[in-house]
Amino acid sequence: MSIFTNRDGSRDGHHKPAGYSAFDLFRRGLLGTQWPRAWRSHDLKPSYDVVIVGGGVHGLATAYYLAANHGITDVAVLEKGYIGGGASGRNTAIIRSNYLTPEGTRFYDRSVKLYETLAADLNFNVMFSQRGHLTLAHSDSALRTSRWRAEVNKLQGVDSEVIGPEEIKKLVPYLDTSEHARYPILGALYHPPGGIIRHDAVVWGYARGADAHGAHIHQNTEVLGIEVANGRVRGVRTNRGDVAAPVVVNCTAGWSSLISEMAGVKLPITTFPLQAAVTEPVRPFLEAVIVSGTLHVYVSQTDRGELVFGASVDPFPSYSMRGSLEFTEGLAGHVLELMPSLAKLRVLRQWAGLCDMTPDFAPIMGITPVEGFYVDVGWGTYGFKAGPVSGETMAQLIATGKTPPLIAAFDLARFAEGRLVGEKGAASVGH
Amino acid sequence: MILIPCPWCGPRNVSEFRYADEAKVRPDPNATTPERWRTYLYMRDNPAGWTTEKWFHRAGCRRYFTLERDTVSNAVRAAEASREV
Ligand SMILES: Cc1cc2nc3c(=O)[nH]c(=O)nc-3n(C[C@H](O)[C@H](O)[C@H](O)COP(=O)(O)OP(=O)(O)OC[C@H]3O[C@@H](n4cnc5c(N)ncnc54)[C@H](O)[C@@H]3O)c2cc1C
Numbered sequence: 001m002s003i004f005t006n007r008d009g010s011r012d013g014h015h016k017p018a019g020y021s022a023f024d025l026f027r028r029g030l031l032g033t034q035w036p037r038a039w040r041s042h043d044l045k046p047s048y049d050v051v052i053v054g055g056g057v058h059g060l061a062t063a064y065y066l067a068a069n070h071g072i073t074d075v076a077v078l079e080k081g082y083i084g085g086g087a088s089g090r091n092t093a094i095i096r097s098n099y100l101t102p103e104g105t106r107f108y109d110r111s112v113k114l115y116e117t118l119a120a121d122l123n124f125n126v127m128f129s130q131r132g133h134l135t136l137a138h139s140d141s142a143l144r145t146s147r148w149r150a151e152v153n154k155l156q157g158v159d160s161e162v163i164g165p166e167e168i169k170k171l172v173p174y175l176d177t178s179e180h181a182r183y184p185i186l187g188a189l190y191h192p193p194g195g196i197i198r199h200d201a202v203v204w205g206y207a208r209g210a211d212a213h214g215a216h217i218h219q220n221t222e223v224l225g226i227e228v229a230n231g232r233v234r235g236v237r238t239n240r241g242d243v244a245a246p247v248v249v250n251c252t253a254g255w256s257s258l259i260s261e262m263a264g265v266k267l268p269i270t271t272f273p274l275q276a277a278v279t280e281p282v283r284p285f286l287e288a289v290i291v292s293g294t295l296h297v298y299v300s301q302t303d304r305g306e307l308v309f310g311a312s313v314d315p316f317p318s319y320s321m322r323g324s325l326e327f328t329e330g331l332a333g334h335v336l337e338l339m340p341s342l343a344k345l346r347v348l349r350q351w352a353g354l355c356d357m358t359p360d361f362a363p364i365m366g367i368t369p370v371e372g373f374y375v376d377v378g379w380g381t382y383g384f385k386a387g388p389v390s391g392e393t394m395a396q397l398i399a400t401g402k403t404p405p406l407i408a409a410f411d412l413a414r415f416a417e418g419r420l421v422g423e424k425g426a427a428s429v430g431h
Numbered sequence: 432m433i434l435i436p437c438p439w440c441g442p443r444n445v446s447e448f449r450y451a452d453e454a455k456v457r458p459d460p461n462a463t464t465p466e467r468w469r470t471y472l473y474m475r476d477n478p479a480g481w482t483t484e485k486w487f488h489r490a491g492c493r494r495y496f497t498l499e500r501d502t503v504s505n506a507v508r509a510a511e512a513s514r515e516v
Pocket residue numbers: 053054055056057058059078079080081082083084085086087088089090091092093094095221222223224251252253254255259274275276310351352353354355376379380381382383384385386431
């Protein structure tokens with residue numbers, strides 16, 4: 001791609017954000033001074049080199065890596081609400097790489113690696129807690145899928161193994177591993193590097209990093225249309241005016257069909273709500289993240305002590321983010337099957353976010369039939385963990401014009417050509 | 432609670448039903464190309480607003496029917512030819 005090769009490399013907007021350090025915390029605590037804002041607001045310029053639609057973790061990470069890795073800083077992130085107001089601020093923050101396909105395993109493993117150093121890279125505490133991840137198997141077929149995944153994972157160098165009920169009991173004493181349970185636990189896929197993270201901090205850290213490099217983050221800026229001429233993207237129309245751009249990236253997850261439609265690009269995506277709930281905080285007792293496909297439920301305990309519960313997507317597609325009583329009822333029943341001792345715990349909050357489901361439970365990344373219009377979508381119920389690697393690879397694609405091998409299998413053309421990736425066995429309940 | 436108007440049983444709780452995809456015309460498998468068949472299989476309109484869908488009355492008459500639904504508000508209304516799918 002030629003549009004960036006003649007850039008003078010100037011970093012007009014570059015500014016160093018206030019460093020966060022123990023000393024600074026102490027000093028500001030003593031003096032009572034305010035922290036400066038982590039990112040700035042700007043007027044909307046009439047043109048940018050790159051316009052990214054969607055201010056979730058994917059859009060912001062793409063902006064950050066465009067600048068940090070490729071020196072492309074004339075970038076706007078357009079967000080119709082506030083950054084992290086989509087699925088990136090509503091997910092249950094599970095990070096793991098024990099997927100079913102070699103393509104998926106390699107891809108998510110790179111993301112875990114990036115997450116491991118992200119706090120240092122961004123100078124922002126993202127509270128990544130690698131506390132181990134257990135996918136329970138309650139049936140022979142689930143156990144077989146677990147073995148399959150463990151072998152695929154090991155081949156890719158990912159720490160993943162099948163363990164039996166005694167070992168599970170040692171890791172999670174409160175789990176009902178007896179044979180009398182309605183769905184006895186036969187084993188589990190154990191993934192020690194898996195864990196949870198502070199999702200808002202990841203969003204804010206990338207926003208701060210992108211801003212520091214000169215990218216413009218525009219909140220309350222809704223994309224209303226996309227200009228395409230002669231098969232090439234020309235820019236976007238927004239509620240704040242028109243913006244010309246030779247590159248437009250669709251990072252809008254649950255809304256991605258609507259944005260792609262504006263460019264005339266059809267997607268194999270259906271938007272489903274996914275709900276989650278959180279309890280009052282209790283003393284730490286649950287180390288690992290627990291997922292049960294059979295019971296359609298997963299549980300983790302945050303650093304604050306709350307239990308976070310989630311399930312599979314709602315039974316029919318919708319753009320509504322309302323929670324339902326059916327969800328909480330079903331959830332409570334299933335959680336109690338796993339951990340009867342939680343019966344007295346109270347649910348404090350419940351919410352929903354939108355998930356862009358694909359036919360093969362794998363993402364859609366890369367070029368489209370419209371030149372300059374890229375997609376980074378199809379993140380379904382599992383895309384938070386992919387934020388870093390997606391930003392890194394999308395930035396590389398935009399900067400070099402070449403599709404990185406790590407995402408080649410996730411191209412949009414695979415649907416017309418019948419090359420689906422088949423990730424469902426590792427991604428339908430365990431996010 | 433969302434009530435779904437089944438054309439045979441009347442309004443029932445949504446939990447009795449299974450969503451069965453966007454309403455669309457299935458190409459003749461003997462006359463179509465692989466590309467067109469895959470478009471039918473995989474591509475979706477996924478609109479935000481009123482749309483026409485197929486539903487299945489799983490815990491009732493166990494028949495398919497056509498329904499109109501607003502995917503933003505989840506308001507529903509019977510399709511004109513609701514008994515046809
Ligand atoms: C309840 C729940 C639990 C989940 N749990 C996990 C988990 O444990 N692990 C995991 O990896 N993933 C999980 N996910 C999935 C994950 O949250 C998403 O895949 C991921 O956050 C997608 O990030 P994104 O940046 O692509 O999209 P989003 O964060 O959704 O951002 C898209 C943004 O686009 C904006 N937008 C939409 N339309 C426009 C427009 N016209 N103009 C401008 N902006 C627009 C939206 O306002 C939104 O902020 C979960 C999701 C939910 C809902």
